Amino acid sequence: MIGAPAPYSGKGEECPAPSGKAMLPQRLLVSTLLNNCSRESIRSAYNAHRKRRTLGGQVGKDVRIVCLANSRKAGDRCIAGIDVDSAEWVRPISRRMSEAVSVTERQYANRVEPRVLDVISMRLTEKRSDGFQHENWLLDSTVQWEKVGRVDWEDLCLLEQQPEDLWINGYSSWGGLNNRIPVDRQEEISDSLALIRVDRVRISEDNYAHFRYMGSRYAIKLTDPVYEERMRVNGNASQRLGESFITVSLGKEWIGYFYKLAAAIIERTEIESG
Template identity: 40%
Template sequence: MAVVKRILCLANSRKKSGRCVAGREALDNVPGPWIRPVSTRPNKEISKDERQYRDGSDPQVLDIIDIPFIQHQPYGCQTENWLLDANNRWTKVGQVGWVELLRYVENPATLWTNTRSTNKGENDEILQADADALQNSLFLIHVPSLKLRVFKSTDDLGNPKRRVQADFMYRNIRYALWVTDPVIERDYMDRIDDTYDLGESCLTVSLGEPFRKQNGEWCRYKLVAAVIQRESVKP
């Protein structure tokens, strides 16, 4: 029997052939724990058919959604994972603005551990063994200033690729993390390579799936799964 949970959607990000949707439970508009719907696929991504509303539209960040689940299914540090009941549709029941969004913001001392950086990133990598010891894989943070950098970078397989990177300070620590928010990617990939100042924003930061690097190490990367710019959201 399906268990329906109501969440505030805080990510609908790009992942393999589908999406990674995540949000915090919203009970009487009180912020609750994180929930990440997952499928039975090897990489747990959610397909378009599985996540769409009855009218065929796609969930948007800041939607309040009722989602049916089968059971809690944690995986390593991704303790927020719940197995989706793919036989039932999702239902949009509302949407929030900036003021209400700020109630869901968290204030961790740091974004997990900050001991490793990739060639083009900053504090963006965690060894798999260290990540597995963590208790969570999602945060919603507020930053007074955010820069997006669009440039060509060599990916983990050695292929040159244009990408969007979020560059920001959080608690006096600099982070440069790849963006997987498809709305932001679509917008800024259509622009010239440059650095863009978005100002005050909220960010959903996530630990991605385990990835084996060319040197054989297994790691998880910190990713910006959603960029919520204050100027783009209703009050």
């Protein structure tokens, strides 16, 4: 279970202390939109946010999320982020069996792929919790996603979460470390996404992200297509990264286990260098 926050023990510059939940203050939201959008775009995004509609007894809503994962899933993508108004995680899903989000469902009007740290406006139709994946919402495929802003490293620090561990440790697959949880412990899990900060990350030749967090070592499968492509270009040679945020996702059951995935890696030097 994602527990209460604990002080960040890394060597990097301290981020503002979280208050238990990831929070994106209103001043940050306004600053982000003002810096990245025209007044007309801001007005449009604000009006869209205020709209509410009822669909089959379920409340649909327009949201803006800070995109914190655009990861590989079943030939398409898994998108996840934090709602700038509620500070809650949102994982938009499709109606298909895989629940993955297709190119036409996720790309902007100019056919540009959403990037991690984009602020995206989208419409959701109903909540679709599935076990511990309470963050799942069915997306409205008739409404095109729109980029309405972008956040930077300082903003990202305000979203940092500091669980005491990544759900449950002590179970490892071949090549992994603390990377899976047996299904018979499902009742102990209450969510499936976490944004953590680490001093360093090593991506091994077999595309596992190796890092240390809160005193424990992890090796979890990488599903971030950006770093997967970098690995491919570099001949799958091991890469070492500095201070980074990692979006960790807990997937659905696979042969008796739930696997932890590195859905996105956000390296500080990459962000600050533009």
